[in-house]
Amino acid sequence: MGHNDSQYPLERVFEAAELASMLEADAVPALKQRKDNDSAVRYWAALGTLMRGEKGVQAAHEELAAALKDSSPYVRIAAAEALGRYGSAADQKQALSTLVELGPNGKNGVFVSMAALNALDALGNKAAPAAQAIQAMPSQGKVPDARYAPYVPRLLEDLQARFRSEQQ
Incomplete structure (x- = not known):
């Protein structure tokens, strides 16, 4: 795969x-x-565009909004984080919906789940409207190797603790 440009266009x-x-x-x-x-x-x-902050996200807003419907969950996650951090209230709502959809490990696999949960974590308090959905996410799911088993539960625990403390 790595040596076959049609399967992985490294350049x-x-x-x-x-x-x-x-x-x-x-x-x-x-x-x-x-x-x-x-x-x-x-x-x-x-x-x-995310790395360029608010100006980059504003400049590529249309492309990022379209990327929320990309076939790749990783593209959707990167776009959702960008719009969630630097977009409008409507953008943030769409971003949270995308990240909550991709967050559950049992539904999407451990790597997609980790990426979505990390993006939710990066949103900080902007992820608060998704607190209830985050609380309801299952912490367990299939993993390709036992070494990955603790990652999603730990990410969820941190996110859930953040929102529990904010609700009290």
Whole structure:
């Protein structure tokens, strides 16, 4: 897979990751145009706008909103975190809905769940409207290896504790 460009376009992924992480202000237009067939390239484009904060998210708002419906859960998570942190109240509502949908381990798998829960954690108090849904998420699910078993429960425990203390 790693040596087969049709299965994993390493050069395009690396190019997108490099563009995203260089944090140059003039990269936003190039990131916005990353409508690639490969989800890793699209993920890096969404992450690159998130890394640029409010200005980057505003500049790529339309693309991020569309990315909430991407076929890749990781692209949706990166877009949801960006819109949840720096978007409008309506954006935040959509972002929370996306992250809550992808958060349960039993439904989405441990890696998607970890990414969604980390994004919810990054939203801080902006995730408070999802507190009830987070409280209801199951902490257990299938894992490909036992070493991954504690991650989702620990993330959920931290999120649930944050919102319990805020409700008291």
